[in-house]
Amino acid sequence: QVQLQESGPGLVKPSQTLSLTCAVSGGAITTDNFYWSWFRQPAGKGLQWIGRVYFSGNTKYNPSLKNRVTMSVDPSKNQFSLRLTSVTAADTAVYYCVREGMITFGGVITDDWFDPWGQGTLVIVSS
Amino acid sequence: QSVVSQPPSASGTPGQRVTIACSGSSSNIGSHSANWYQQVPGTAPKLLIYSNHKRPSGVPGRFSGSKSGTSASLAISGLQSEDEAIYHCGAWDDSLNAWVFGGGTKVTVL
Numbered sequence: 690q691v692q693l694q695e696s697g698p699g700l701v702k703p704s705q706t707l708s709l710t711c712a713v714s715g716g717a718i719t720t721d722n723f724y725w726s727w728f729r730q731p732a733g734k735g736l737q738w739i740g741r742v743y744f745s746g747n748t749k750y751n752p753s754l755k756n757r758v759t760m761s762v763d764p765s766k767n768q769f770s771l772r773l774t775s776v777t778a779a780d781t782a783v784y785y786c787v788r789e790g791m792i793t794f795g796g797v798i799t800d801d802w803f804d805p806w807g808q809g810t811l812v813i814v815s816s
Numbered sequence: 817q818s819v820v821s822q823p824p825s826a827s828g829t830p831g832q833r834v835t836i837a838c839s840g841s842s843s844n845i846g847s848h849s850a851n852w853y854q855q856v857p858g859t860a861p862k863l864l865i866y867s868n869h870k871r872p873s874g875v876p877g878r879f880s881g882s883k884s885g886t887s888a889s890l891a892i893s894g895l896q897s898e899d900e901a902i903y904h905c906g907a908w909d910d911s912l913n914a915w916v917f918g919g920g921t922k923v924t925v926l
Contacts, residue, residue, distance in 0.1 A: 735818060736853075736861065736904055738915035751914045785860055792867075801908075802851045802866035809860050 691716040693786045693807035701780075701814050707773040711786030711807060718767050719744040724789035725762065725769045726803065729782040737782075741789055742769055776814045783809040820844060822905055822918035828895045829926045836921045838888040838905035844916055848908045850888035852881055855902045855920070864903070865890060897925050 697709035711725070718725065726741040740750035742760040750758045759772040773780060791801035820840045828834040838850060849868050853861040863872050865881035868888060878893045888907075892899055906917040 735919040736906065736917045738906075738917070749913075752912065753914070800849050800867045802863055803853070803861075803906075804863035804866075804872065806860040806862065 691788060691805055693788065693805060695784060695786050695807045695810040697810060697812070699811055699813060701776055701812060702816050703777055703814055704775055707771070707776050707780060707812055707814075709771045709784055709786070709810065709812070710768055711770070712766075712768045713788075714767070717764075718762060718769065719764050722791050722793065724791070724801075725760075726787045726789045727760065727771045728785045728787055728803075728806075729780075730785070730809075731779075731782040739771065739773075739784075778814050781812065781814045783811050785809045818919045819909060819912065819916040820905060820907065820918040822903075822921045824919065825922045825924065827924040827926055828892075830895055830897065832895045834892045834895055834923060836890045836903055836905075836923070838890070838918050840886050840888070840907060840916075842886060843911040844886075844907040844909040845883065845888055846886040847910055850881070850883055850905055850907045852879075852888075852890045853904045853906070855904060856900075857902065861904060892923070895923075895925055899923060900925050 692714045694712045701707045724741040727739040729737050742748045748760050757774045762769045786807040787803045791798050822838050852865040854864045855861040868883040869881045880891045882889050902920040902922050904920045909916045
């Protein structure tokens with residue numbers, strides 16, 4: 690059974706870079722047909738998808754976060770990471786790492802979903 | 817304001833049937849499958865329904881999903897106290913080129 694665990698600083702100063710790592714256990718991060726994603730959820734609000742990374746290094750980011758996001762994979766450690774630059778108070782949220790499963794047909798994703806989720810880690814942006 | 821909309825709250829007594837609607841558009845639910853996630857406050861979301869109506873192993877049969885046009889629905893039949901949670905719907909959006917989610921519906925068991 691695959692499990693995910695986030696780690697990283699719980700407090701980041703404004704204008705600095707938020708860095709989080711997600712350790713994957715119970716399965717290889719290099720398994721086909723799984724993306725590795727990050728979400729965040731401000732207190733009392735809904736879920737926001739940040740982006741995803743494939744074990745090959747292929748990435749897709751939420752355009753709303755513009756050029757502030759970078760994701761990477763380290764197969765040797767079976768983990769993946771998130772970097773969010775130039776943070777402000779609006780980036781304060783619980784951050785989740787999640788596995789995205791998918792069904793493909795002819796190389797096109799026909800269905801995909803998020804499971805399992807890490808327990809989440811609260812990141813506060815404050816001086 | 818979310819691209820996909822859900823009612824902020826819903827409620828029912830034990831044993832009742834509760835339905836939650838998720839309204840989208842042609843660029844998200846109208847073109848792609850909808851998924852539903854259950855989140856007990858203070859914990860991480862959990863996959864409840866995927867591909868509009870499929871239940872992952874371990875999800876009770878009282879949860880069911882459907883889709884029609886640009887809307888999706890989650891039904892809870894035989895509501896139980898442990899079903900008190902926030903339910904989120906989500907789908908890929910071709911216009912935004914991103915996953916989009918509703919704001920979540922808090923279900924209260926009276």
